[in-house]
Amino acid sequence: MSPRRQSADRAPNQIDVARVAGVSAQTVSRVLSGHPNVRPDTAQRVHAAIETLGYRIHAAAASLASGRTRILGMIVVSTDRYSSAALGAGVEKAAAAHGYTVTTASVADHSSSSAFLEAFDRLERQGAEGIVLGVPVELDSPAMRARTERTPSTRSEVASLQPDAPLLVDQHAIGRLAVEHLLDLGHRTVWHVGGDEYWIEGRHRREAWEQVLSERGIVPPPVIPGEWTPESGYRAGRTIAAIPDATAVFVSSDEMAFGLIRALHEAGRRVPEDVSVVSVDDIALAAYASPALTTVRQPFEEMGRAAALRLIAHIEGTDAQGVSDLHPELVIRASTAPPRT
Missing domain, CATH: 3.40.50.2300 (Response regulator)
Incomplete structure (x- = not known):
């Protein structure tokens, strides 16, 4: 019976994933919890088996077993601007590829520090292990420093909250x-x-x-x-x-x-x-x-992806792979011309 045929009869479990990947059920559990002592090729086989079987992680059970939520938070301004949607798409794609989910909090007034801090606290209560800041916020305020000491965070256009952090897009x-x-x-x-x-x-x-x-x-x-x-x-x-x-x-x-x-x-x-x-x-x-x-x-989706990858690497204590600063590109079309003489 093929893995796909078997998964139609009942929902696949971790034992099924272990059998298809050729590893133990304990190894599958370590991969799903983000344990650092798993060889990359082993983790790759496990993820391939998960995809083949259509296995879905039960988030609550995984959290209880590992002590982790694997949730990223994102704070955005309430707006219909294209850039915010594209940034969010990049964050979500990168998070999903690494076994994380994303929960979003929006603020109506981006100049209100209290609204921002309330959104940050709300995401922490929901179990966010790290937060992407898609809003303009003063990073060196005492209230901000206190929160980022508890929960790692990154701005969507900078690599970290350090003043000398490299820009994702200059x-x-x-x-x-x-x-x-x-x-x-x-x-x-x-x-x-x-x-x-x-x-x-x-x-x-x-x-x-x-x-x-x-x-x-x-x-x-x-x-x-x-x-x-x-x-x-x-x-x-x-x-x-x-x-x-x-x-x-x-x-x-x-x-x-x-x-x-x-x-x-x-x-x-x-x-x-x-x-x-x-x-x-x-x-x-x-x-x-x-x-x-x-x-x-500006490559908005790539900016969101890079911010999420750097945040995930910080959470897991690893080096961010496949992330580099992004370069803007001038696209010349019909709205510019030499001045009339």
């Missing part, structure tokens, strides 16, 4: 790619629509914009504030439309750029003939905007 590099592209096309200056300043990504992009302009001997114009939403981009676009000599704009997210382009169109300012626009993220809609959007791509 946000300064993102800003530099965008601004240098516009200046190299011949624009005399670049205006900037910033993201929410509470987010470290937005601050780093603004710093890069200022630095590149200063290196070229250009005094940066005033920053136009944004809030990551198309509505805030629309308001910024109306501001840009009222500045006759504004020919190039670096927008801190694709979603804000959509609103900005709409406002420019309504004001009779053409993109890119009158105003060139570069943004950040390269979400799926960017290629189908009118005009197609020049943007700096």
